[in-house]
Amino acid sequence: MDVPVYLFTGFLESGKSSMMKETLSDPEFNDGSKTLILACEQGEVEFDQKFLKETHSVLVTVEDKEELTADYLEKLEQEYRPKQVFIEFNGMWSVTEFLDMEFPINYHLKFRRFLFGIGGKVGCHALNLPGCFRYFIRVMLGDI
Numbered sequence: 001m002d003v004p005v006y007l008f009t010g011f012l013e014s015g016k017s018s019m020m021k022e023t024l025s026d027p028e029f030n031d032g033s034k035t036l037i038l039a040c041e042q043g044e045v046e047f048d049q050k051f052l053k054e055t056h057s058v059l060v061t062v063e064d065k066e067e068l069t070a071d072y073l074e075k076l077e078q079e080y081r082p083k084q085v086f087i088e089f090n091g092m093w094s095v096t097e098f099l100d101m102e103f104p105i106n107y108h109l110k111f112r113r114f115l116f117g118i119g120g121k122v123g124c125h126a127l128n129l130p131g132c133f134r135y136f137i138r139v140m141l142g143d144i
Contacts, residue, residue, distance in 0.1 A: 003082060003107050009089040016088050017045035024055040024086070032056050033083030036076060040068065040090040058082070065093045070102045077104045 006023075008016040020037065024030050035057040037047060047059050058080050062068050076082075085107065089095065 003077070003085060003104070005085040005087065005103070005107050007087050007089055007095075009091065009095055011091045012041065013043050014091070017043050017047070020086050020088060021045065021047070021051065024057060025051075030055055034058065034080065036060065036080050036082035036085045038062055038068070038076075038085065038087045040065070040088055040093065057086075065090065065097075068098065070104070073107065074104045077107070 008020055010016050017039075024035060033056065035055060037052075037057050037059045039047065039059060040062045042061075047057070051057070052059055060076060089098070
């Protein structure tokens with residue numbers, strides 16, 4: 001069975017968690033199946049126990065980018081058996097490195113849902129924009 005993986009990426013406090021919560025709270029999107037949420041950074045919006053229970057979600061925090069490997073994803077797949085995966089990606093980590101790794105065979109990234117959030121910290125992260133733009137173009141052209 002295919003497991004859609006939705007990758008939410010953007011700057012800190014750009015609205016990734018809020019967008020994820022809104023999406024998972026929408027009954028037209030979330031049919032009650034188990035969702036694995038991988039939180040790779042901690043912003044102001046949290047996924048509390050009430051929300052997790054209501055949305056049939058499991059939260060796993062990833063502190064270090066070296067933890068986020070194909071083997072780790074396979075372990076989480078075996079442990080939780082999610083029907084979908086939401087990844088709140090750390091804006092300071094390389095998206096390209098993450099996408100270049102092998103995923104569990106039934107995991108399929110959903111690029112049509114790929115989000116770029118730009119919040120109030122643009123000045124601090126301006127050097128990251130060229131890489132993000134090149135990556136976005138590669139996705140749109142179907143190179144990835």
